[in-house]
Amino acid sequence: MSSSPEAARRAAARPAEVGGAAVLSAQVAVPGADAASGADGSGAGVAWAVGAPIADIRAPGGPIETRWDRRRFEARLVNPANRRRLTVIVVGTGLAGASAAATLGEAGYRVKSYCFQDSPRRAHSIAAQGGINAAKNYRNDGDSVHRLFYDTVKGGDFRSRESNVHRLAQVSVEIIDQCVAQGVPFAREYGGLLDNRSFGGAQVSRTFYARGQTGQQLLLGAYQALERQVAAGTVQAFTRHEMLDLVVADGRARGIVVRDLVTGEVSVETADAVVLATGGYGNVFFLSTNAKGCNVTATWRAHRRGALFANPCFTQIHPTCIPQSGPHQSKLTLMSESLRNDGRVWVPLRAGDGRAPGDIPEAERDYYLERVYPAFGNLVPRDIASRAAKNVCDEGRGVGPGGLGVYLDFADAIARLGRPAVEERYGNLFEMYQRITGEDPYEVPMRIYPAVHYTMGGLWVDYDLRSTIPGLFVIGEANFSDHGANRLGASALMQGLADGYFVLPNTINDYLAGGPFPALDAANPAVSSALSDVTGRISRLLSVDGDRTVDSFHRELGRIMWEHCGMERTDAGLRKAVGEIRSLREEFWSRVRVPSSGAGLNQSLERAGRVADFLELAELMCVDALHRTESCGGHFRAESQTPDGEALRDDERFSYVAAWEWTGGVPVLHREPLEFEYVTPSQRSYK
Amino acid sequence: MNLTLRIWRQAGPDVRGRMVAYQVTGVSPDMSFLEVLDMLNERLTLEGADPVAFDHDCREGICGACGVVVNGVPHGPQKATTTCQLHMRHFRDGDTIDVEPWRARAFPVVKDLVVDRGALDRVIQAGGYVSAPTGSAPDAHALPVPKADADAAFEAATCIGCGACVAACPNGSAMLFTAAKVTHLGLLPQGQPERQSRVLDMVAAQDEAGFGGCTNTGECTAVCPKGIPLETIGQLNRDYLQASRRPARSRS
Ligand SMILES: Cc1cc2nc3c(=O)[nH]c(=O)nc-3n(C[C@H](O)[C@H](O)[C@H](O)COP(=O)(O)OP(=O)(O)OC[C@H]3O[C@@H](n4cnc5c(N)ncnc54)[C@H](O)[C@@H]3O)c2cc1C
Numbered sequence: 003m004s005s006s007p008e009a010a011r012r013a014a015a016r017p018a019e020v021g022g023a024a025v026l027s028a029q030v031a032v033p034g035a036d037a038a039s040g041a042d043g044s045g046a047g048v049a050w051a052v053g054a055p056i057a058d059i060r061a062p063g064g065p066i067e068t069r070w071d072r073r074r075f076e077a078r079l080v081n082p083a084n085r086r087r088l089t090v091i092v093v094g095t096g097l098a099g100a101s102a103a104a105t106l107g108e109a110g111y112r113v114k115s116y117c118f119q120d121s122p123r124r125a126h127s128i129a130a131q132g133g134i135n136a137a138k139n140y141r142n143d144g145d146s147v148h149r150l151f152y153d154t155v156k157g158g159d160f161r162s163r164e165s166n167v168h169r170l171a172q173v174s175v176e177i178i179d180q181c182v183a184q185g186v187p188f189a190r191e192y193g194g195l196l197d198n199r200s201f202g203g204a205q206v207s208r209t210f211y212a213r214g215q216t217g218q219q220l221l222l223g224a225y226q227a228l229e230r231q232v233a234a235g236t237v238q239a240f241t242r243h244e245m246l247d248l249v250v251a252d253g254r255a256r257g258i259v260v261r262d263l264v265t266g267e268v269s270v271e272t273a274d275a276v277v278l279a280t281g282g283y284g285n286v287f288f289l290s291t292n293a294k295g296c297n298v299t300a301t302w303r304a305h306r307r308g309a310l311f312a313n314p315c316f317t318q319i320h321p322t323c324i325p326q327s328g329p330h331q332s333k334l335t336l337m338s339e340s341l342r343n344d345g346r347v348w349v350p351l352r353a354g355d356g357r358a359p360g361d362i363p364e365a366e367r368d369y370y371l372e373r374v375y376p377a378f379g380n381l382v383p384r385d386i387a388s389r390a391a392k393n394v395c396d397e398g399r400g401v402g403p404g405g406l407g408v409y410l411d412f413a414d415a416i417a418r419l420g421r422p423a424v425e426e427r428y429g430n431l432f433e434m435y436q437r438i439t440g441e442d443p444y445e446v447p448m449r450i451y452p453a454v455h456y457t458m459g460g461l462w463v464d465y466d467l468r469s470t471i472p473g474l475f476v477i478g479e480a481n482f483s484d485h486g487a488n489r490l491g492a493s494a495l496m497q498g499l500a501d502g503y504f505v506l507p508n509t510i511n512d513y514l515a516g517g518p519f520p521a522l523d524a525a526n527p528a529v530s531s532a533l534s535d536v537t538g539r540i541s542r543l544l545s546v547d548g549d550r551t552v553d554s555f556h557r558e559l560g561r562i563m564w565e566h567c568g569m570e571r572t573d574a575g576l577r578k579a580v581g582e583i584r585s586l587r588e589e590f591w592s593r594v595r596v597p598s599s600g601a602g603l604n605q606s607l608e609r610a611g612r613v614a615d616f617l618e619l620a621e622l623m624c625v626d627a628l629h630r631t632e633s634c635g636g637h638f639r640a641e642s643q644t645p646d647g648e649a650l651r652d653d654e655r656f657s658y659v660a661a662w663e664w665t666g667g668v669p670v671l672h673r674e675p676l677e678f679e680y681v682t683p684s685q686r687s688y689k
Numbered sequence: 690m691n692l693t694l695r696i697w698r699q700a701g702p703d704v705r706g707r708m709v710a711y712q713v714t715g716v717s718p719d720m721s722f723l724e725v726l727d728m729l730n731e732r733l734t735l736e737g738a739d740p741v742a743f744d745h746d747c748r749e750g751i752c753g754a755c756g757v758v759v760n761g762v763p764h765g766p767q768k769a770t771t772t773c774q775l776h777m778r779h780f781r782d783g784d785t786i787d788v789e790p791w792r793a794r795a796f797p798v799v800k801d802l803v804v805d806r807g808a809l810d811r812v813i814q815a816g817g818y819v820s821a822p823t824g825s826a827p828d829a830h831a832l833p834v835p836k837a838d839a840d841a842a843f844e845a846a847t848c849i850g851c852g853a854c855v856a857a858c859p860n861g862s863a864m865l866f867t868a869a870k871v872t873h874l875g876l877l878p879q880g881q882p883e884r885q886s887r888v889l890d891m892v893a894a895q896d897e898a899g900f901g902g903c904t905n906t907g908e909c910t911a912v913c914p915k916g917i918p919l920e921t922i923g924q925l926n927r928d929y930l931q932a933s934r935r936p937a938r939s940r941s
């Protein structure tokens with residue numbers, strides 16, 4: 003870590019304004035890299051190279067409280083008459099994409115909005131349950147912008163940028179105001195003011211919510227704003243369209259290749275800038291809490307065109323999900339973390355205790371979170387709660403089928419608050435649990451187990467949310483920006499809406515002020531080659547005509563990733579995983595069977611393309627996890643733990659963002675050093 | 690469990706469809722209905738047949754993407770439950786189950802069980818929003834909202850836009866869907882300024898999109914996975930009447 007941020011900024015190689023991708027190629031070949039052959043004996047060498055460091059050149063220095071104001075003031079503007087001549091493509095209609103597209107439309111840009119679902123309102127954000135954070139301090143419990151900033155940097159285990167996180171905390175306040183103005187029906191108290199709840203990793207009550215459907219209500223607010231702009235003619239909405247590649251011409255992102263999922267037609271759409279709001283890649287694990295369609299294709303294709311991918315191994319495993327019921331399982335269902343406010347987590351004291359939960363007396367129960375973490379108890383951050391559950395299950399104290407579960411018990415809460423109060427807070431979650439498991443959580447404790455939930459990694463962006471390809475912006479879960487190595491609950495909705503309503507619409511002007519860029523015609527080699535790449539890939543997928551289904555590959559990939567790149571990672575396991583992923587990828591391209599043709603709706607083909615990209619991403623995730631020999635946040639390397647089993651960071655060597663460059667061969671690591679001026683990195687303690 | 694699924698197969702919008710029977714074996718009662726379709730599709734793929742197309746995404750009952758008619762009932766036999774949350778423990782070994790797409794004039798079939806519900810988005814475009822462009826909104830606490838109103842608005846706002854109400858309605862009306870939005874926004878102070886234009890324009894858009902008229906059969910609310918009550922339609926009718934008495938309130 004270098005001494006002063008300014009020095010580091012100057013010393014770091016700047017990604018060039020145009021053709022950034024080319025300039026970023028490896029400077030130092032191999033050292034730090036590791037060409038040893040795989041420990042599994044398969045001979046698969048795992049190697050990476052180290053390239054020039056990278057810096058966030060757009061973050062202003064100076065006092066952190068004024069950085070955002072200064073950046074907004076310094077950024078160039080586009081006059082309203084010119085906005086009509088500028089086209090922006092926004093891929094994705096989740097919280098980030100819908101809010102951005104609506105806001106850019108309101109500003110007068112010509113916006114084209116894309117999603118693969120049949121309506122923008124169905125984006126994965128709709129499923130978020132628990133709530134959204136904002137530093138309103140309506141409770142007078144000591145909250146402030148600074149505290150939210152502090153909690154988020156600490157919660158992320160000191161692997162995020164101070165500038166970005168501070169801005170997020172500042173903007174959080176405006177989000178709530180904006181959403182209320184749109185008619186989002188947040189929960190209220192009898193006095194008519196907004197209610198709050200507390201969430202993991204915080205000791206204040208700053209989470210705004212709408213029963214267990216906060217994501218739904220926030221997304222409908224953004225969706226309605228988007229549809230208003232569709233009616234106004236500023237936004238064109240393309241549903242059932244999937245982006246399959248990025249068009250980069252003369253070093254700038256100038257468009258996308260999309261497939262109309264209904265007609266099968268593949269076309270190029272051009273614009274002056276492209277915004278990716280395509281969500282996270284948790285489905286690389288096959289089983290996750292994400293919607294089935296969530297995928298990495300848009301960001302992965304952009305990565306292959308030159309955008310750096312940051313911290314791909316930073317994955318969040320959520321502690322409270324419904325355990326798997328059998329091999330048919332197609333996805334996992336989250337039980338909102340808000341349940342940990344009133345539910346108590348426990349397992350039997352004795353391993354192999356087969357008694358029904360009601361028959362286990364108080365003295366023979368282990369409320370292990372309350373025991374080990376008395377200060378935060380059941381509200382410790384997610385990574386800690388998940389690992390603790392894994393540990394008790396590894397000790398043979400897990401409950402339910404296969405011993406992969408722990409109890410989340412509401413008996414005390416029901417006794418203390420009464421059933422109606424519990425019903426009021428969690429009614430719909432209890433119903434959902436009962437519908438899936440056939441068990442009544444008012445009568446027997448819920449069973450929960452950790453599941454893949456969120457990906458902190460994503461495309462690298464600077465303070466302006468610009469990727470390393472000029473003209474390509476990345477917002478929401480698709481970027482890596484604000485959560486470091488672990489995201490706090492209720493902070494993804496905050497980030498998605500901060501990016502989409504308030505940050506991007508300000509920073510993108512600075513780039514668009516340089517436009518309109520020269521029109522691209524179909525004969526342009528950048529356009530024709532992107533198009534033929536996509537159509538070529540589709541024909542290849544269809545022509546293998548093998549003997550295995552797409553899902554069978556996806557499930558197998560998921561097993562490899564969960565086992566070796568999940569809650570606990572080791573050097574040997576990760577090397578083994580890389581070998582297995584490579585052979586699975588080879589097998590995929592020789593044995594996959596994609597029925598029917600590319601003309602018209604073909605859901606197998608859609609999935610095949612996504613799985614093909616997951617098979618590439620998975621390897622990079624393992625390489626990233628392998629190179630980071632420290633533990634931090636959700637990334638737990640078994641080799642790096644404290645004597646009592648907590649994650650042990652190595653700030654000397656790893657206080658940086660790992661931004662990976664695609665080369666087609668050995669990936670190249672570009673480090674962005676992290677500087678902490680306001681929050682001193684410390685060993686996180688929730689005890 | 691072993692089941693017979695009779696599924697509507699239709700290769701494209703302009704092709705005639707028909708019911709095709711498939712035997713599925715080894716179904717676990719813990720499976721969801723969509724997981725049974727997954728299982729069938731895996732087999733069809735390996736047999737070289739075209740898998741059954743169906744919409745789904747969240748599989749948690751919230752995105753509104755899924756939805757098929759199961760034995761004549763949109764979303765199937767379990768009350769207040771989307772197709773993706775319907776579990777096989779509600780069926781018996783040996784059952785024959787009919788699976789069909791939503792059928793309504795405004796929802797043309799795309800393929801098999803997939804229909805085009807874009808008409809619902811067009812109804813929202815006509816006025817299902819509060820015009821509050823991103824900017825300096827007043828502080829969220831500037832305007833208290835009685836809890837009862839906020840709660841009722843929330844209940845109406847839980848509509849997932851699945852379209853089951855349309856599929857259940859003998860007239861193919863989207864009135865419950867529209868009424869849910871009109872009620873949600875009409876109960877909040879933020880929704881008042883546009884309350885009258887909203888109801889007029891959304892109802893007009895509904896007619897234009899090819900949805901039928903509402904004759905209060907109540908079939909919609911019976912299948913609605915979110916339990917949107919029929920009273921919302923009463924609310925819509927009152928708002929509509931009031932708005933139409935005042936001329937020139939529509940925006941279009
Ligand atoms: C079950 C669950 C509960 C959660 N609860 C909370 C919570 O309480 N609080 C919180 O803060 N966070 C929560 N989260 C996390 C949060 O919901 C997500 O991180 C967030 O909603 C992501 O929003 P987004 O806009 O970035 O992307 P998404 O909502 O995932 O949207 C992605 C969009 O991109 C489109 N897309 C993707 N790929 C393509 C492509 N190739 N071509 C075209 N379109 C494409 C999709 O159609 C979609 O419109 C939860 C997550 C889950 C899974």
Ligand code: SF4
Nearest residue numbers: 848849851852854913
């Ligand atoms: S009113 Fe009910 S049935 Fe109709 S779209 Fe909404 S949720 Fe679906």
Ligand code: FES
Nearest residue numbers: 746748753755773
């Ligand atoms: S798949 Fe989302 S509601 Fe059923």
